Amino acid sequence: MRVLFTIFPTTAHLYPAIPLAWALQSAGHEVVVASPEGVVDPNVIDHITSAGLTAVSLGGKEELTASLAPLIAGAGPDRPTLALDPDDENAWRTTRAVLAGMFHAYYPPESVPGGRRPVLDTLVEFAREWRPDLVLWDPLAPTGAIAARTCGAAHARLLFGMDNIGLIRARTRQESADPTSGPTEDPWMSWLGPVLERYGLDFTEETLVGQWSLDLTQSRMRNPLDLTYVPVRRVPYTGAATLPPWLHARPERPRAVLTLGVSRRLLAGRHSGFPMREFFDSVSDLDLELVATLNSEQLDAVGTLPDNVRALAYVPLDQVLPTSSAIIHHGGGGTFAAAVAFKVPQLVVPLPMWDETVTARYVVRRGAGLAADPAAIDVDSMRKDLVRLIEEPSFQLGARALYEDMLAAPAPKDVVPVLERLTAEHRD
Numbered sequence: 001m002r003v004l005f006t007i008f009p010t011t012a013h014l015y016p017a018i019p020l021a022w023a024l025q026s027a028g029h030e031v032v033v034a035s036p037e038g039v040v041d042p043n044v045i046d047h048i049t050s051a052g053l054t055a056v057s058l059g060g061k062e063e064l065t066a067s068l069a070p071l072i073a074g075a076g077p078d079r080p081t082l083a084l085d086p087d088d089e090n091a092w093r094t095t096r097a098v099l100a101g102m103f104h105a106y107y108p109p110e111s112v113p114g115g116r117r118p119v120l121d122t123l124v125e126f127a128r129e130w131r132p133d134l135v136l137w138d139p140l141a142p143t144g145a146i147a148a149r150t151c152g153a154a155h156a157r158l159l160f161g162m163d164n165i166g167l168i169r170a171r172t173r174q175e176s177a178d179p180t181s182g183p184t185e186d187p188w189m190s191w192l193g194p195v196l197e198r199y200g201l202d203f204t205e206e207t208l209v210g211q212w213s214l215d216l217t218q219s220r221m222r223n224p225l226d227l228t229y230v231p232v233r234r235v236p237y238t239g240a241a242t243l244p245p246w247l248h249a250r251p252e253r254p255r256a257v258l259t260l261g262v263s264r265r266l267l268a269g270r271h272s273g274f275p276m277r278e279f280f281d282s283v284s285d286l287d288l289e290l291v292a293t294l295n296s297e298q299l300d301a302v303g304t305l306p307d308n309v310r311a312l313a314y315v316p317l318d319q320v321l322p323t324s325s326a327i328i329h330h331g332g333g334g335t336f337a338a339a340v341a342f343k344v345p346q347l348v349v350p351l352p353m354w355d356e357t358v359t360a361r362y363v364v365r366r367g368a369g370l371a372a373d374p375a376a377i378d379v380d381s382m383r384k385d386l387v388r389l390i391e392e393p394s395f396q397l398g399a400r401a402l403y404e405d406m407l408a409a410p411a412p413k414d415v416v417p418v419l420e421r422l423t424a425e426h427r428d
Contacts, residue, residue: 001133001423004056005033005158006123006144009044011239013138015334016160016216018051019235020136023412024419025053032056034126036119039064050240056126060118083352084164086223096168100187103142117198119143124199127151134423136214139165143195145207150199152428156230156419157210161333162217162355166225169208211426214415216333218340218405221362230418233409236338238317246310247320251289254325254390257344258292259317259335260351274349275377277302280309282379283386291320318342326389328382331356336363340402345369345395347385349377367398 003024007013017033025031033048034056041047048055082102084095120143127135127147135155137144148155172186188208196203209227216234260274276298283290284306294302294311305311317338321327324344329335331350336359339346346369350356360371370385372378389395410418 001420002030002130003032003419004127004130004132004135004144004147004153005031006135006137006141006147007033007035007044008138008140009035009037009039010041011044011047012332012334013140013160014044014047014051015237015239016234016337017136017138017158018053018237020158020214020232020412020415021051021053023416026413027416029416032130034058034123036064037061047239051237058119058122058126060122064118081352082164082354083357084162084167084355085357086162086167092168092171095164096172097187099140099165099168100191102140103188103191120146120195123147124150127153133427134419137210139163142192142208145210146195146199146201149201149207154423154426155206155211156422157213159213159215159217160354162221162358163213163215163223163225163227164354166209166213166227167223169205170225212422216337218362218402219409220366220405221358230415230422231409232415233406233411234333234337235412236318236334236341238334238338239314241314241316241319243315243319244312247315247323250323254288255320255323256288256290256326256328256386256390257317257320257324258290258328260293260330274351274374275379279379279382280306282383284308286383286387288325288386288390291315291324326386328386331359333359337406340368340399340406343396343399343403345389345399347372347382347389349374349382363402366402367394368402369395369398 005017005021007017014033014035021031021033032054035044035048036058037045038061045055045057082095082098085091123143124147128151131151132153135144135148135153136158137155139157139159145155176186189203192203192207196207212228212230214232215222215229216232219231222229280302286308288308290309292309292311293314295313299311317335318341321338321342321344326345326347327335327339328347328349329339331348333355336346346363348360348363348369349372350360351374363369364371369389372382372385
């Protein structure tokens, strides 16, 4: 069968999809990955092809850069985020509003010069011509569902993290059904209605939540929603690079890794709120090796590094974590999954963008690590926490428990027959 992936253009959304795309290709299916060009991550098309996959550029660079400028310009510590805490009864409305603004910016239903909608029309035209049997779409690229419906393909969401959109949709429906809540207008419908009408389609819930959803999150983290989920083991893929010679051998002393994530770097630059220089100074006398992923801007900001700190612009986590005793990170799904896969205790400093705070709590609750408050980072406390992760055996046991939970989910190759069956059932 033919399978079309549509992704939001960042590596944080592309990389989780790659192992499943590989599995489908290895089973003999045709796979292409479609993405807008160069808006958030300027190299996203190159990342697709460097992973051995066929890319379809949806264009839209000039139009989308202009429409997204207000969102990207807001990068920094006060930037609106898509973070959602399921325990907060009111936060979902704020997240819904931010998503509505982003959907409007990315897929504008209004007329544009020449009558075309960047990205949207290109995706629909490709789907009609290529005729996929299955469209697997990113929750932040919901026009994948529209493209699927225009060509009769089965379609499902491929979740890159917790199902925040499913949760928001469920709470929106609950609110709409409550006569005491007063008249409420779903801000997503003001975007989605004209888009559907343009293609002669009516609204169904599947347009927002898919005919089913492939879920890469651990089962104990999943929101309890009345939706159809197909669990998939998240196999860590974090890109490729040429390894420095010193990384070939096992370290002579404990190794820790510090990474704040590629997406955070792209959107927030050095405004991550993490006191890098102060933290390096606090651990400079410890008998350990700290490997930190820093780009040139971040390196300039921290100055001379202590002798026990190595800086790399980028290193695949699956190459450095097997020889590491601890990792300090921002709570991103890809970094969390890589730490789980290699049974590495975690110190999470959640920098909220999607589900980082929930991930930090989960790591602590499962005994696999510790968490720091990003609003009040104390480098001395972090130093002590790092030492604990390396020296106390209980964190190794917690990390192993997370690893065993990961293995309980079916590997991507084992999900392929499920997708074949569901596609046959749902396509027109």
